[in-house]
Amino acid sequence: xxxxxxxxxxxxxxxxxxxVGMFIILGVNLLPLLEMVTGSLGDIxxxxxxxxxxxxxxxxxxxxxxxxxxxxxxxxxDDYVNGTLTLSLIHPVSRGxxxxxxxxxxxxxxxxLLLYSLLLGYVFGSVIFGWGEQFIYQDVVSETNYxxxxxxxxxxxxxxxxxxxxxxxxxxxxxxxxAFHFNSGGALVGTCIGLVIALSFLGEIAQGLRPVLxxxxxxxxKYAFLDKNTAQVMVAVLVLGAYSIVxxxxxxxxxxKKDIVY
Amino acid sequence: xxxxxVIEVKSLRKSFGPTKVVDGxxxxxxxxxxxxxxxxxxxxxxxTMRMMLGLxxxxxxxxxxxxxxxxxxxxxxxxxxxxxxxxxxxxxxxTGRQNLLQIANLHPRLPGSRIDEVLDMVGLTGRAxxxxxxxxxxxxxxxGIARALLxxxxxxxxxxxxxxxxxxxxxxxxxxxxxxxxxxxxxFFISTHLLHEVxxxxxxxxxxxxxxxxxxxxxxxxxxKDNELVEISTPDAGKALEILTGxxxxxxxxxxxxxxxxxxxxxxxxxxxxxxxxxxxxxxxLVPKNQSLEQFFIELTEGxxxxx
Ligand SMILES: Nc1ncnc2c1ncn2[C@@H]1O[C@H](COP(=O)(O)OP(=O)(O)OP(=O)(O)O)[C@@H](O)[C@H]1O
Ligand SMILES: [Mg+2]
Numbered sequence: 026x027x028x029x030x031x032x033x034x035x036x037x038x039x040x041x042x043x044x045v046g047m048f049i050i051l052g053v054n055l056l057p058l059l060e061m062v063t064g065s066l067g068d069i070x071x072x073x074x075x076x077x078x079x080x081x082x083x084x085x086x087x088x089x090x091x092x093x094x095x096x097x098x099x100x101x102x103d104d105y106v107n108g109t110l111t112l113s114l115i116h117p118v119s120r121g122x123x124x125x126x127x128x129x130x131x132x133x134x135x136x137x138l139l140l141y142s143l144l145l146g147y148v149f150g151s152v153i154f155g156w157g158e159q160f161i162y163q164d165v166v167s168e169t170n171y172x173x174x175x176x177x178x179x180x181x182x183x184x185x186x187x188x189x190x191x192x193x194x195x196x197x198x199x200x201x202x203x204a205f206h207f208n209s210g211g212a213l214v215g216t217c218i219g220l221v222i223a224l225s226f227l228g229e230i231a232q233g234l235r236p237v238l239x240x241x242x243x244x245x246x247k248y249a250f251l252d253k254n255t256a257q258v259m260v261a262v263l264v265l266g267a268y269s270i271v272x273x274x275x276x277x278x279x280x281x282k283k284d285i286v287y
Numbered sequence: 288x289x290x291x292x293v294i295e296v297k298s299l300r301k302s303f304g305p306t307k308v309v310d311g312x313x314x315x316x317x318x319x320x321x322x323x324x325x326x327x328x329x330x331x332x333x334x335t336m337r338m339m340l341g342l343x344x345x346x347x348x349x350x351x352x353x354x355x356x357x358x359x360x361x362x363x364x365x366x367x368x369x370x371x372x373x374x375x376x377x378x379x380x381x382t383g384r385q386n387l388l389q390i391a392n393l394h395p396r397l398p399g400s401r402i403d404e405v406l407d408m409v410g411l412t413g414r415a416x417x418x419x420x421x422x423x424x425x426x427x428x429x430x431g432i433a434r435a436l437l438x439x440x441x442x443x444x445x446x447x448x449x450x451x452x453x454x455x456x457x458x459x460x461x462x463x464x465x466x467x468x469x470x471x472x473x474x475f476f477i478s479t480h481l482l483h484e485v486x487x488x489x490x491x492x493x494x495x496x497x498x499x500x501x502x503x504x505x506x507x508x509x510x511x512k513d514n515e516l517v518e519i520s521t522p523d524a525g526k527a528l529e530i531l532t533g534x535x536x537x538x539x540x541x542x543x544x545x546x547x548x549x550x551x552x553x554x555x556x557x558x559x560x561x562x563x564x565x566x567x568x569x570x571x572x573l574v575p576k577n578q579s580l581e582q583f584f585i586e587l588t589e590g591x592x593x594x595x
Pocket of ligand 2: 332333334373446
C-alpha cells in the first residue's frame with residue numbers, strides 16, 4: 026500500500042503543474058501587498074502573525090479547490106484516458122487499493138500544500154506587515170474582532186489549517202466521482218471551477234440551502250476556533266462526512282465496474 | 288491436445304452498445320507456445336486481450352491464466368503475466384527507469400537490480416535516465432517490452448508489437464521475442480494483423496475476423512502450406528488456362544492481372560513454366576506472390592478450414 030501511495034506521489038511531484046500551482050500560491054500571497062498599495066485593505070488589522078489566517082479563506086474558496094481539481098484530473102481522468110491507468114491494473118493490485126492509494130496521495134498533497142501556504146503566509150506577512158504586537162483577527166463577514174495572545178494565535182492558525190484538510194478532502198471526493206465520468210482532464214477542471222462559482226452563487230441566492238452546500242463548510246476553522254460553536258462543528262462533521270464517504274463509495278463502485286478501454 | 292494450458296479462453300462475448308465486438312470465441316494456449324492472434328483492424332483483438340487481462344468485463348465467457356480465473360481470482364491470475372496493451376503508454380515526464388520503477392513498486396518482492404536487467408535486455412541502459420517523452424517509437428516499444436518482462440512473467444501478452452516500426456525495428460523486436468521464448472521459456476500471446484509476422488515467430492495461430500474465430504491451428508498447418516502462389520504474365524491466358532486445368536500439381540487457376548494466378552505445389556514452378564513453353568504459350572514472367580491477409584481470408588473461407 027505504501028508503495029502505491031509512493032507511486033502516486035512520485036507522479037504528482039514530477040509533474041510541472043504542481044510547481045505552477047505553488048508559484049500561483051506565491052503570487053496570491055502578494056495580493057494583499059497590492060491591496061495595501063491601492064488602499065483597499067481599509068482598516069482591517071493585518072500583521073505577520075495573522076496573515077496566514079486571513080489568507081486561509083482565499084485558499085479554501087478559490088486556490089485549493091482549483092488545485093485539487095487539477096491534481097485529480099491528472100491522477101484519474103488523464104491517467105485513464107492516456108492509457109496509463111491500465112499499466113497498474115495489469116499487475117497484482119486491486120482496483121480498490123489503487124483508488125485508496127490515490128485518495129491518500131491526494132490527502133498528502135493537500136496537507137503539504139496547506140503547510141507550504143502557511144509557511145509562505147508567515148514569511149510574506151512578516152516581511153510586508155511586520156510580525157505585529159498582538160493577534161487580532163477581524164472576520165470580514167461579521168466584522169467581529171477576535172483578539173488572542175501571539176502564542177494562542179499561532180496555535181489557532183495551525184489548528185485552522187489542520188481542520189481545513191477535512192472540507193478540502195470532502196470536496197476532493199466530489200471531484201473524484203466526477204473525474205470518472207470525464208474524457209479529458211481539462212474539461213474536468215473547467216467544470217469544477219464552474220461548480221465552485223455556482224455553489225457560492227447558490228449560497229447567496231438561496232441561503233436556506235447553505236447547510237447542505239459543501240462550500241459552506243470551507244469555513245469549518247471559524248466554527249471550531251473563532252465562534253467555538255460546538256453544534257455547528259458537529260453539523261459540519263456530519264455533512265462533510267457524508268460528502269466524503271458517499272462520493273468515495275460511488276467512485277469505488279464506478280472504478281470496480283468500469284471497462285478499462287484506453 | 289497435450290501440454291499444459293497456460294491460457295484457457297471460453298466463449299467470450301462482448302458488445303459495446305449495440306455492436307458485437309467479440310462474438311463467442313474460445314481457444315487454449317499451451318506452455319511454450321508463441322501464439323499468434325491474427326486479425327485485421329477492428330477484428331476485436333485488443334478487446335479480447337483486455338478481457339483476458341481483466342481490464343474489460345466480458346458479457347459472457349471466462350478466461351483462465353495459469354489455472355486461475357481472471358474474474359474470480361484476479362490477483363493470482365495476473366501475477367505471472369506481463370503485457371503490452373495497444374501501443375505502450377508511459378508517463379512522459381518520468382524517465383525510462385522511473386517508469387519501470389512504477390511497476391516494480393507493484394511487486395514488492397522484486398529486487399531493485401531487475402530494472403537494470405530488463406533495461407539491459409532491450410538495450411536501453413544508456414537512455415534510462417532520459418525522460419520517456421524524448422524516446423523514439425522504437426525505443427518506447429522496447430521499453431514496453433522491458434516493462435512487460437519486469438516481474439519474471441511466465442506468459443507475456445503483446446498487442447501488435449511491431450506496429451509503426453521500420454523494417455529494422457520490426458526485425459529486432461521479432462528476434463527478441465523468438466529468443467525470449469526459447470531461452471527464458473516464456474509463453475507469448477501476440478496479436479497482429481501481419482500474416483508474415485505470424486509465419487516468422489509463431490508456432491500456433493488463431494484467426495479472428497469481425498469478432499469471430501475463423502480458423503486455428505499450428506502455423507505449419509494453416510500457413511506453411513505445401514502450396515505456393517505464382518502470378519503468370521502471359522498474352523495467352525486462355526490457352527494457358529486450358530493447359531493447366533487437370534494438371535496434378537496445380538491446385539487452382541484464376542484469372543489475374545495480365546494473365547493468371549496459379550496455386551501449385553511448392554517447388555514446381557519451373558516445371559509449370561516448362562509445360563507452358565512446350566505448349567507454345569508465351570510467358571513474359573512468373574512471379575511468386577506474397578499472400579495478403581485478405582487473400583488468405585478468402586482462401587480460408589472458400590477452402591473449408593473451419594473452426595471446430
Ligand atoms: N470502447 C469502445 N466503445 C465502442 N466500440 C469499441 C470500443 N473499443 C473497441 N470498439 C470497437 O470494437 C471493434 C474492435 O476493436 P478492437 O480495438 O478490439 O480491434 P483490434 O482487432 O484490436 O483492431 P486494431 O488492429 O485496429 O487494433 C472496433 O470496431 C471498435 O470500433
Ligand atoms: Mg488493437
